Amino acid sequence: MAKNIRKTITAIILGILTVISIFPFWLMFSMSTYKSEMIFQNNPILPSDYFLENLKTIFASNFVQSYGNSLFVSILSMVIGVLVCSMVGYGMYAYKFRFKKQLNIFIMMTMMVPNQIGIIGYMIEMRNLGVNNTLWPLIFTWFANGFGTYWMISFVKQAVPMELIESARIDGANELRIFGSIVVPCIRPGIVTLCLLLFLWSWNNYMLPLVFINKQDNYTIPIFVKSLASAFRTDYGAQLAGLTLATIPLLIIFIIGSKSLIKGLTAGAVKG
């Protein structure tokens, strides 16, 4: 009886928290179905019938290009970033070399320095590479990601027994084969978690596109949305429709990877 009551109370609390969490998203969607002038004159909890008109406004602007740019940047950042971080994770775990400890400390140190501090140096670097005002600086920054590397080092360490790697070596597998066929399957939850995080960070990145992008054609979604909301634009319905569309890839990627994400985040929480 007491157990049932406890369960019911837990369910109610969780239900309330869920509603609180989902409500802003619902409101964003619901408001995006209203004509701007009507949003604050009515109670926009129930959707209206203006969503398609707001979408038309959005699609008449540079939205599709910005959306494509964001997808390009985020997917490429995620794929290459995760690949590099996983390989570094494996390398730091499986190889013995000089200054390994110092390198480990250096990787940790890069996590302590806020990105904003290094941004001018990064801009100079990108300028010398001749890629300013393109999408590449927004992608390159995720290739050598301190957190991702640290995450993968820790994950490989606990998920891949050294004996497994040594057995594979004895059986004649080369290092790439070992990495692809043995290490990657073992660290899959970690990879998925990092994929989600890198995609999310890259998708929401505002500072780098702000300082690097000077052409409307190269806008990413955060900059596009912000430019829509510039001082005197008041088409809130269209802005909210844009924001609703902007959250879709994040929702999809989280739905696909939610199980592995939870596994990845909880791995190591319980030591066996």
Add this chain to the structure above:
Amino acid sequence: MRKKLISAILITALAATSIVGCGGASGSAASSDSAGGSDASASNAEATADSGDVVTLTYWGWDSNYAWPMFEKYEETHPNVHFEATAVEWGDMLTKTQQALASGSELPTIIPMDVALIENWKDMDILEDLTDYGLDTSEYVDSAVEKCTTKDGKVIGMFTSVCPSGIAYKRDLAKEVFGTDDPEELQKMFTSYDDYVKNGAKAKAAGKYMFHSGQAVAEWFYFASDVETQTGSTLNYTKKMTDVLSKVIAMRDAGVLDTYQNGTAEGNATYADDEHIFYPCPDWAITYYIETNDPDGKGNWGLIKAPVSYSHGGSALGITTSATDEQKQAAYDFIHWAIAEQEGAEAGRDLAGFITTYKKLTTDANFTRRADEDWFAGQDISTLLYTEIANEMAVVKSSPWENSMVSVRNDVAQQLMDDKNMTLEDALQIGLEELQQLVTDDSITIE
């Protein structure tokens, strides 16, 4: 099967976005940064050279309602000039420019400078002296010239509009609450700040608010205040904010202010409601706020003078020193066209409601006649704004720390509205602590 499906989706997405993304990148390569020459002048020169006789002028700015249509209009009659405009939010302009400057990256040819930040632009020393291109300062409104002139006499830009400000009101609500919607009668009722407090009782009794936002009235009092923000190396914080916040508190305590944040979507929606009567109203707000937020309000608005005539807002256009000579000249020609030539100034007036700072036109009653007086039931708001208010408004010199003061003012004004028991002393103390965090220059004394 599921794995294959996910892999297929990811590969398709990657392939599709590569096409889109590379398209964008290659597009940019075709213009300014293509061959790795991201050095400012090199890339500017390249942009010009690549396009033959066409001069490409780049622009970063927030005011898409003014700049974009003006560029299009100019390109119609000047096919040798092409604009590449990038929308940058007002709050990001300085950051973006400072980062680009520090890293030696490309700056735009034309930069808009908001009145609150103009001293910061002066300090950056990246703008051409427009008098070198033939700008005759005597032909422009004195206050506009004064705001754009540096200590060593350089005129780094010119304001696109004069921005006289009044107090707009909804006629139906004024009639309901004060028994009249006639601007002359209302003007007599509201000659001092105290009048807004005293007459606010009638609004309160009728279940209405005089103003929608404490931040909005704080902004009004701030721009109307005759206290200079900075004298020498001293920020006159206490004096200026006491002047501003004491009036806000008087109105708050009289219950005539609502608690909306100024400029937010919800705040802007009040322009169309039947609860809020008055709005501080620079001339550009007629187009940007009243007509946009109250599309059914044509004929329901009136305008009176504020107790102290003042100017609010406006931005100047300047030319960066890193542009090529050809670009600089073309940029100056555009600025001159937009502000001092009949065709450009008319375009600014008709497209965005901007009345130029070029004296010959500003003092021409035919030119300053606004096309949207029907929103004000035919009231002669043009004469009121551009003859009466414009001639009376005082100009207070701004400070490089103006933006910090404005930020503190906004925060504190909202806190005053949220906490009805907050006193002037409390508010000043909170604002002072905030300002001390923002002012990083040790040579500045906050008083």
